[in-house]
Amino acid sequence: MNSAGTSHLAACNGAVSEHNMNLATELERLADALVGETGDATRISFASVAERIAKNLSVRTDEVAILGVSQRWQHLYFIVPEALKNVGFIPLSSKSALAARTTRESRPEIINDFTSVKHASVFEGVKLAAVSAEMIQKIMSAPILSGDRVVGVIQISRKGANPKTAGPDFTSDDLGKVISLCSPLGKLLQRSFSD
Numbered sequence: 767m768n769s770a771g772t773s774h775l776a777a778c779n780g781a782v783s784e785h786n787m788n789l790a791t792e793l794e795r796l797a798d799a800l801v802g803e804t805g806d807a808t809r810i811s812f813a814s815v816a817e818r819i820a821k822n823l824s825v826r827t828d829e830v831a832i833l834g835v836s837q838r839w840q841h842l843y844f845i846v847p848e849a850l851k852n853v854g855f856i857p858l859s860s861k862s863a864l865a866a867r868t869t870r871e872s873r874p875e876i877i878n879d880f881t882s883v884k885h886a887s888v889f890e891g892v893k894l895a896a897v898s899a900e901m902i903q904k905i906m907s908a909p910i911l912s913g914d915r916v917v918g919v920i921q922i923s924r925k926g927a928n929p930k931t932a933g934p935d936f937t938s939d940d941l942g943k944v945i946s947l948c949s950p951l952g953k954l955l956q957r958s959f960s961d
Contacts, residue, residue: 780834789822790946797953810958813952816846823922823943831921832910832951834959844917844957845850845955864907867917872916874908874945878935880923899926903932908944912952920944920951 768861780832793815823830833842835858840858842865844850860866868875877883878901901924904957910918926932 773858789818790950793947793950794955797950797957810954811933813848815954819947825922829923829925831917831923834955835869835917842866859884864905865921868907868909868919871917872909872911874906874941876936876938876941877905879929880905890918900927903929904936905946906936906941908941908948910948910951910955912956917952918955920948
């Protein structure tokens, strides 16, 4: 399955597990609590949020990426993994970056043969853990929305030496779980980062 359009969103959302709904509800409550605060909203640990998402989706923490959109500078920047924060930006006009396409088209996708798709791989080469950098074999990418404006992108990947060692293919149920997190993540991004 290469892509999932908006008509597929309703079907995906219906398949969301109760455990995932609890995480979505928890993120929603966190975002709502921040709206009521007058202090520094950047106290949110997006690394902790990524850990919870990874556990919920049965991937490693370094396989969760959350990117913010800078409308002012017309690029995407990494929020997590933290190791990629200072590596660089992804121009929204990039033709080879999946995250840029997700932002422009506001459309979620599953690509279970990512190495065969032309894509920007500069960030894959960054070593995130004690082990050597692994190639992304499978990926889900979804827009993070605030209302109907894309404010970020969440990407969940499976990395490995080859598709078999990376783990099982992502399914529409997996994508549904990711989509259920996009609205609360949008509130968190809006509250934590201003452009």
